[in-house]
Amino acid sequence: MKLHCLLVDDEPPALEVLESYVREVAHLELVAKCDNALQAFSLLQQHPVDLMFLDIKMPKMLGTDFLRSLRHPPQVIFTTAYREYAYEGFELDAVDYLLKPVSLERFLKAVAKASKTDLASPPPVESAPTIHPDAFLYFRIDRKMVKVVLRDILYVEGLKDYVKIHTLAGPPLVVKQTISGIEEKLSESNFLRIHRSFIVALDKIQTYSARHVEIAQQELPIGRLFRQRVDAVLN
Numbered sequence: 001m002k003l004h005c006l007l008v009d010d011e012p013p014a015l016e017v018l019e020s021y022v023r024e025v026a027h028l029e030l031v032a033k034c035d036n037a038l039q040a041f042s043l044l045q046q047h048p049v050d051l052m053f054l055d056i057k058m059p060k061m062l063g064t065d066f067l068r069s070l071r072h073p074p075q076v077i078f079t080t081a082y083r084e085y086a087y088e089g090f091e092l093d094a095v096d097y098l099l100k101p102v103s104l105e106r107f108l109k110a111v112a113k114a115s116k117t118d119l120a121s122p123p124p125v126e127s128a129p130t131i132h133p134d135a136f137l138y139f140r141i142d143r144k145m146v147k148v149v150l151r152d153i154l155y156v157e158g159l160k161d162y163v164k165i166h167t168l169a170g171p172p173l174v175v176k177q178t179i180s181g182i183e184e185k186l187s188e189s190n191f192l193r194i195h196r197s198f199i200v201a202l203d204k205i206q207t208y209s210a211r212h213v214e215i216a217q218q219e220l221p222i223g224r225l226f227r228q229r230v231d232a233v234l235n
Contacts, residue, residue, distance in 0.1 A: 003114065004048060007033045008040045008063065009055040009079065014100060018053050018079070021107045028111065037066035049074045051095075051114050056080040067092055077110045083196070099180065106184060137185055139165070139175045146173065150190070154204050154216050156182050158197040166216070194230050195223035208234055 005028050009015045015033050022028045031047050034040040036058055043049075052074050056063040063080075067073055076092070081100040096110035138145040148165060157164040157172070158179030164172040165182075175182070183193055193199050198220050200213055207214045210231075211222055222230050 002027050002029045003050040003111075004029050004031045006031050006040060006043065006047075006049045006052045006074070008035075008037065008052060008058075008066075009033075010035045010058045011055070014055065014079065014102075017102060018107075021102070021104055024104070025108070025111060027115065037061040037063065040066065041069070044070070044074075051075045051077065051111075053077050053079055053098075057082055064092060067094075075114050077114065103184075139173065139177070141173055141175055148173065150186075153191075153201050155201060155218075155220060156186075156191075156199040166218075192230065192233055194226050195221050196225075197223075202233070205234075 005022055007015055007018050007022070007030070009018070012035075015035070019030060019033065022030050028051075031049055032043050034043060038060060040052070040054075054063040054067065054076050056078055057080060063078065067076055076094045077096045077098060078094050079098045079100060079102060083099060095114045098106055098110055135150045136147050137150065138147055140146075148167065149169070152167040152169045154166045154168065156179060157166065161176060161178060163175050163177055163179050163182055165175060166172045179193075179197065179199065183191075183199055186199065190202055191199050192202055194213060200215055200220065204215045205213050206216075208222075208230075210227070212219045213222065213230075214220070
C-alpha cells in the first residue's frame with residue numbers, strides 16, 4: 001500500500017533532497033511540493049495525502065501553526081534546522097522530527113515509523129526489546145577504532161563536538177562526535193535522549209523523577225524540551 005506524500009518547505013534545496021529520498025522508496029508516492037503553508041492547505045482540499053513532510057520555520061505561517069489549523073491532518077514528519085522546536089513537534093503527535101540536513105538513513109527511519117502507524121490493524125503487544133549481548137559499535141578514539149559493547153553503556157554525555165561514553169567497563173571514553181550523531185546509531189528501544197547533553201540506557205535507570213534520572217549514582221537532568229517524551233517512555 002502506497003503512502004501519498006506532500007512536501008512543504010520554503011527552501012528549494014531542502015525540497016530537492018526530500019523529493020530524491022521519496023523517489024528512492026517504492027511505497028512512497030509524491031503528490032506535490034509546496035513552498036508555504038497556504039499552498040499546502042489548498043492542495044490538501046483537492047488531493048488525499050497520507051504523509052506530509054512539513055518544515056516548521058516558514059514565512060506567512062509556521063508549520064506547527066499550520067498543523068493545528070487542520071481538522072483532519074495527515075501523518076506529519078517535521079523537518080527543520082531548529083532543534084528547539086522538537087518538544088512542540090512531539091506535543092502535536094508528529095510521527096517524527098528530522099533535523100536538517102536530513103540524511104537518507106534518518107529519513108528511512110522516520111518513514112518506517114509512518115508506515116507502521118498507517119497499518120490498519122494494530123501490531124501485537126510485545127515485551128520490551130533487549131539488547132543482544134553481543135551487539136557492539138566501533139568508535140574512533142585516539143586514532144584507533146575501539147569496540148564498545150552496547151549493554152555496557154550507562155549513558156552518553158555531550159560536550160559540544162565531543163561526547164563521553166560512560167560504561168560499566170571503566171573510565172569514560174571520549175569520542176570526537178556530536179551527541180546527535182551518537183543518537184542516530186543507538187536503538188530507540190534501548191536508549192533515550194533525556195536532555196540536549198544526555199542519552200541514557202533505559203535498563204540502567206535506577207530511579208527517576210520529573211526532573212532527573214539516576215544511573216550509577218549519578219543524577220542526570222531531564223531537559224524541558226524532552227520532558228514529555230521522557231515521561232511517555234518511562235510511564
